[in-house]
Amino acid sequence: MISPFLRSTALGLALAGPALAADPSLDLVGPLSDYKIFVAENTAQLVSDAEAFTAAIKAGDLDKAKALFAPTRTSYERVEPIAELFSDLDVSIDARADDYEKAEQDPGFTGFHRIEYGLWSEGSTQGLEGHADRLLADIRELDSRITALTFPPEVVVGGAAVLMEEVAATKISGEEDRYSRTDLWDFDANFEGAEKIYTLFRPLIADGEADFVAKVDGNFQAVREVLAKYETPEGGFVSYEELTDSDRNILSAKVNTLAEDLATLRGKLGLG
Amino acid sequence: MRHLAPNRRAVLLALGASGLALAARAQGPVPQVSDAPAAEPRDTARRVPFHGPHQAGITTPRPENGLVASFDVVATSLDDLERMLRLLTDRARFLTEGGPVPDLDPALPPADSGLLGPVIQPDNLTITVALGASLFENRPWLAGLKPARLQRMAQFPNDALDPDLCHGDLSIQFCANHPDSTIHALRDIVKTLSEFLVLRWMVEGDVPPVLADARGATPSARNFLGFRDGSANPDSNDAALMDRIVWTTGPHEPGWAQGGSYQAVRIIRNMVERWDRTPLVEQERIFGRTKMSGAPLDNPDATEHHVPDYAADPEGRAIPHDAHIRLANPRDAESQRHLMLRRPFNYSRGVLPNGQLDQGLLFICYQADLEAGFIAVQNRLNGEPLEEYVKPVGGGYFFALPGVRDKADYLGRALVDAARRT
Ligand code: HEM
Numbered sequence: 016m017i018s019p020f021l022r023s024t025a026l027g028l029a030l031a032g033p034a035l036a037a038d039p040s041l042d043l044v045g046p047l048s049d050y051k052i053f054v055a056e057n058t059a060q061l062v063s064d065a066e067a068f069t070a071a072i073k074a075g076d077l078d079k080a081k082a083l084f085a086p087t088r089t090s091y092e093r094v095e096p097i098a099e100l101f102s103d104l105d106v107s108i109d110a111r112a113d114d115y116e117k118a119e120q121d122p123g124f125t126g127f128h129r130i131e132y133g134l135w136s137e138g139s140t141q142g143l144e145g146h147a148d149r150l151l152a153d154i155r156e157l158d159s160r161i162t163a164l165t166f167p168p169e170v171v172v173g174g175a176a177v178l179m180e181e182v183a184a185t186k187i188s189g190e191e192d193r194y195s196r197t198d199l200w201d202f203d204a205n206f207e208g209a210e211k212i213y214t215l216f217r218p219l220i221a222d223g224e225a226d227f228v229a230k231v232d233g234n235f236q237a238v239r240e241v242l243a244k245y246e247t248p249e250g251g252f253v254s255y256e257e258l259t260d261s262d263r264n265i266l267s268a269k270v271n272t273l274a275e276d277l278a279t280l281r282g283k284l285g286l287g
Numbered sequence: 288m289r290h291l292a293p294n295r296r297a298v299l300l301a302l303g304a305s306g307l308a309l310a311a312r313a314q315g316p317v318p319q320v321s322d323a324p325a326a327e328p329r330d331t332a333r334r335v336p337f338h339g340p341h342q343a344g345i346t347t348p349r350p351e352n353g354l355v356a357s358f359d360v361v362a363t364s365l366d367d368l369e370r371m372l373r374l375l376t377d378r379a380r381f382l383t384e385g386g387p388v389p390d391l392d393p394a395l396p397p398a399d400s401g402l403l404g405p406v407i408q409p410d411n412l413t414i415t416v417a418l419g420a421s422l423f424e425n426r427p428w429l430a431g432l433k434p435a436r437l438q439r440m441a442q443f444p445n446d447a448l449d450p451d452l453c454h455g456d457l458s459i460q461f462c463a464n465h466p467d468s469t470i471h472a473l474r475d476i477v478k479t480l481s482e483f484l485v486l487r488w489m490v491e492g493d494v495p496p497v498l499a500d501a502r503g504a505t506p507s508a509r510n511f512l513g514f515r516d517g518s519a520n521p522d523s524n525d526a527a528l529m530d531r532i533v534w535t536t537g538p539h540e541p542g543w544a545q546g547g548s549y550q551a552v553r554i555i556r557n558m559v560e561r562w563d564r565t566p567l568v569e570q571e572r573i574f575g576r577t578k579m580s581g582a583p584l585d586n587p588d589a590t591e592h593h594v595p596d597y598a599a600d601p602e603g604r605a606i607p608h609d610a611h612i613r614l615a616n617p618r619d620a621e622s623q624r625h626l627m628l629r630r631p632f633n634y635s636r637g638v639l640p641n642g643q644l645d646q647g648l649l650f651i652c653y654q655a656d657l658e659a660g661f662i663a664v665q666n667r668l669n670g671e672p673l674e675e676y677v678k679p680v681g682g683g684y685f686f687a688l689p690g691v692r693d694k695a696d697y698l699g700r701a702l703v704d705a706a707r708r709t
Pocket of ligand 1: 518520557613679
C-alpha cells in the first residue's frame with residue numbers, strides 16, 4: 016500500500032500546512048480525490064456545453080443560445096464551491112454587472128452574465144461574438160488547470176459552506192440570473208455541488224456526530240423537495256419569478272442553516 | 288453646550304494644554320483615541336426581569352436604544368413552531384440575564400459574535416416577541432387562534448408603504464442602554480434561529496438621554512422634529528390603568544392571548560429639512576404644544592404635563608382643532624376608549640436619493656385593542672397638518688405574546704397548548 020503522502024502528491028493534493036493538524040485517524044485523501052474527479056468531470060462537461068452554447072451565439076441562433084444558457088451554467092455552478100482556487104477565471108466567467116462601475120455598459124463586463132444580458136435584455140446575439148470567444152477560452156483554460164491544481168482540504172471542505180454563504184448573500188434574492196430568470200437552475204446546481212462535498216466527507220463524522228448529520232441531511236432534503244416543485248418535465252426549471260414567497264423563505268432559512276452548520280465541518284474534521 | 292461644573296471649568300481655564308495633560312496623568316490614565324468609551328457599571332449591569340405575567344419592553348421605562356426586526360417564520364408544523372418558540376425563549380432569557388458565553392473548540396465558529404466580550408452584560412436589554420396576522424394564515428393548525436383584532440396593516444391616506452419595510456410573521460423589539468447590546472442580541476437570534484426566522488426588515492432608533500433634575504426625574508425625550516414626545520402618555524406605573532389600556536383581556540379574545548398586547552409599528556419618515564424651514568409658531572400650532580417645554584398652547588408657561596382644557600377653547604384659538612394632540616386625543620368622554628401607550632424611537636438611516644436626510648420616527652405603540660387604539664387614532668389623524676412633514680413608509684401590526692412566567696414556561700406556550708387541543 017502506498018503511503019497517504021505519496022497518494023496525495025500523486026493526486027496533486029496539498030495536505031500540507033493546516034491539514035497536518037487534521038485528525039490523523041481521518042482519511043481525507045479518499046474524499047478529496049473523489050472530489051477532484053467530480054470537478055474534472057464537470058469542467059469537461061462545461062467545455063463541451065460551452066462549445067455548443069458559444070457556437071449558437073456565433074451562428075446568430077438566438078433561440079438556441081437562450082435555450083443552452085442555463086444548462087451550460089450548471090456544471091460551472093456545481094464546482095463553484097472551489098471557485099476561489101481559480102478566482103481570476105471566476106471573475107471573467109461569472110461576474111455580474113454590479114461588479115462594474117458602469118454596470119452593463121462597462122467595457123470590463125464579460126462572461127456568462129454579459130452574454131445573458133445581450134440575449135435577453137437586448138434580444139440579440141449581435142455584438143456577443145467577442146464575449147463568446149472569451150468565455151470559451153476561459154472555460155478551456157479552467158479545464159486545463161484542474162489536473163495540476165492542488166486542492167487544499169480546508170478549501171474544499173470550507174467550500175461547501177462558502178457556497179451556501181454566497182447563495183444566502185447574493186443569490187436567494189434573484190440577482191444572479193436577473194435577465195433570464197433562470198436562477199433556479201443555478202440554485203439546484205449550487206446545492207448539488209455543496210451536497211457533493213458534504214456527502215464525501217460525511218462518513219468521516221457520521222458516527223460521532225449523529226445529530227449533526229441528521230440535521231444537515233434533513234435540510235438538504237428539504238431544499239430538494241422545494242426545488243422539485245419547480246422542475247419542468249424536460250429536466251430544467253421554471254422562471255425564478257414563479258418561486259412563491261413562502262418557498263423562498265424556506266430556501267432562505269435552509270440555506271442559512273446549512274451555512275451555519277457546514278461552517279463547522281472544517282473544525283469537525285480538524286482542519287484549520 | 289454641555290455645562291461644566293464651575294470648579295471644573297475654572298481648573299480647565301487655568302491650565303494650559305500641557306498643564307491639562309499633567310493634571311490628567313496625576314488623576315489616572317490619559318485616554319487614547321481608540322480606547323473604548325468608559326461604561327457606567329450602573330448602566331451595563333442593570334437587568335430587566337425576563338419572567339412575569341407580561342413581556343418586558345412594553346411598560347418598561349424606555350432605555351436609550353430600540354430596534355424592531357420583522358421576520359418571516361419557516362414552521363410547517365406545530366412541532367416546528369414549538370421548537371422555535373422554546374429556542375427563542377432560551378436565547379431571550381440568556382441574553383437579558385447576561386452571563387459568560389460558552390468557550391468552544393477554536394477550530395469551530397465561536398458560539399457568540401463576541402461583540403460584548405466574554406461576559407454579556409444585561410444592559411437593561413429587553414426582548415419583546417410579537418406575532419403578525421400572516422403567521423396564522425395558511426397554517427390550518429393555528430386556525431381559530433388568531434387574536435381577535437390582529438390584521439394586516441392597511442394603507443392610510445398619507446402612507447407611501449415600501450413593501451420591503453412592511454408586515455411580517457413575527458416581530459422582535461430589542462431595547463437596551465447601548466446600541467451594541469441590541470445589535471448583539473439581534474445577531475444572536477439571527478444566528479441561532481436561522482432555521483426558523485428569515486429577516487424581512489429592521490429599523491434601529493434611539494432617544495436622547497437628558498440630564499435628570501434634582502429629584503432624579505427627566506422630561507420626555509425629544510423626537511427628530513425637536514418636540515418632546517410622550518408628555519401625555521398614560522402612566523405606565525399605574526398597573527390598573529395598564530390593565531385597561533395595554534393588556535388584552537376579556538372573552539372576545541382567545542384564552543391563550545390574555546395578558547398580551549397589540550403592537551403597532553410605523554416607520555414614519557420626517558421631512559426634516561422642510562420642517563427646519565418652518566416658522567416656530569406654525570410648528571407649535573401643528574402639534575398644539577410649545578417646542579421647548581412641551582406645555583400645551585392653552586397654558587404655554589405650564590409644564591409639559593399640564594392637561595389642556597379643550598372645553599375652555601371650543602373655537603380652537605389656543606390649540607387648533609387639527610393640532611396633532613387635539614386630534615389624537617380630544618379628551619372627551621369617547622377618548623378614554625382610544626388610549627394607547629406610545630414607546631417610539633428616532634431613526635436616522637443615511638441619505639435618500641434626493642439628497643435629503645432619511646430620518647424619522649420608529650413609532651411603536653401598545654394597546655389592548657388594536658382597532659380602538661392605533662387604528663381609530665390614526666383615522667382621526669388622517670389629513671392633519673403634520674402630514675406635510677411626515678410620510679409613513681413601513682411597519683406592521685403584531686400581537687405581543689403574554690409573558691413567560693418562569694423557567695419552565697416559554698413564549699407562546701398557551702398558544703401551542705391551545706393548538707394541540709383543537
Ligand atoms: C412622525 C410622526 C409623529 C410625531 C412626530 C408625533 C409627535 C407627537 C408629539 C410631539 C406629541 C405631543 C407630546 C406627547 O403627548 O407625546 C404627540 C402626541 C401624541 N401622538 Fe404623536 N406623533 C407622531 C405620530 C403619531 C401617530 C402615528 C399616532 C397614532 C396613531 C400618534 C398618537 C399620539 C397621541 C395619542 C398623542 C397624545 C395626545 C394626547 O393625549 O394629548 N402620534 N405626538
